[in-house]
Amino acid sequence: MSFHNGGLGRFLKFARSKSGFTQEQLAERLNVSTSLIAKFETNRLIPKSDTARHLDAVFDSGDTFQESAAEARAFSGDSVWIRPWLEYEQYATMVRSFQPTVVPGLLQTEEYARAILRDAGTRVPDLEETVASRIARAGILRRDEEPCRLFAVVDEAVLRRPVGGPKVMSGQLHAIVQACALPNVSVAVVPASVGAYPGLNGPLALATVDGRNVAFLDDPLDGRVVEDPDRVAALEEVWESIREYALPAQPSLELIMEAAESWS
Structure with missing residues (x-):
């Protein structure tokens, strides 16, 4: 209950x-x-x-x-516009995420989340409450019954941008490596050597809930949930095309580990 x-x-x-x-x-x-x-x-x-x-x-x-x-x-620390997505995320059996600029929210450490929310101009009602709520969201990855499956793709730039400074970045990237040890979490990296690819159009996320898929699109002002089946299907195609540019699992993990060490 x-x-x-x-x-x-x-x-x-x-x-x-x-x-x-x-x-x-x-x-x-x-x-x-x-x-x-x-x-x-x-x-x-x-x-x-x-x-x-x-x-x-x-x-x-x-x-x-x-x-x-x-x-x-x-739910309490987040802006009203994101709450419909959090509803879906809490009950999702699978989340597919792409982020070209920052670590996906479900994988963020407390220090990294605080730096992002404090320094990136994000409008939040209460910083510490929002940090706590963001960290609490990751509980879906470790719940006892049917933990959520997370497939995340990030641009290599995410690993190289000094959000919060070297110590924060080192801790964040080591946390991603630890998360990838979970059987239900995988993170792939689009290497810097890739030129233009569909991910340059911005971040997106897809959640599978009760056998259907919904999407979430973020922008500098707010974000919106996409439920129309045709539009969701189009966004699934975008996500799959982005994944084609990413490195396989093991090379991605090695790149994340190398980046983590570079911040130490």
Whole structure:
């Protein structure tokens, strides 16, 4: 069972009332303030991971509060326009991504994400909340039941651009190498030696949800979900054509590792 931010607050209030706790009593059990419980129940705040774990222990609810808080966090820090895509992404069985300029969001480290969001002029309501939500999204790659399959293609320029400085880049590229050790994650690189190719038209992502595909296109102002089957099919062709320019899996991994070492 999972909820977005609004449903999480209602569920907490229901669980507390059913168990016979007042807000004051629950606050005492969790060693937090009563006002914090009130903010959780009115969706003004999302429980942090340790608090969510304590809530699951108090209500004997398995991982319900932990999973729901992580999911709510994945939506709360992002702009309204991206939320429809996040809905699809959370339930996707496969995501295909192409990025010509930055590391795909599902593979970003906290430090890299913070540098991108801080320095690239991205309009976000709250930097730290948005960083946390971006990192939480990667949970789909490691979920217990049917982890999402990720096929990512990046331009070599992504490996060479000093986002956040050498230390951040080294950590980011080593994190990609570690992610590729997962059986459901693969990253291919379009080498710098390639001239013009379809990827120069910009980033795109495709998600497979309930047996159908949807796409997401990003731009400097916002982004949009594409659901029309004909347009999605056209974008799938673009993604496949981009992949044809990428190196095979092992040479791609070796190039990423070489780039990681160059930042050390």
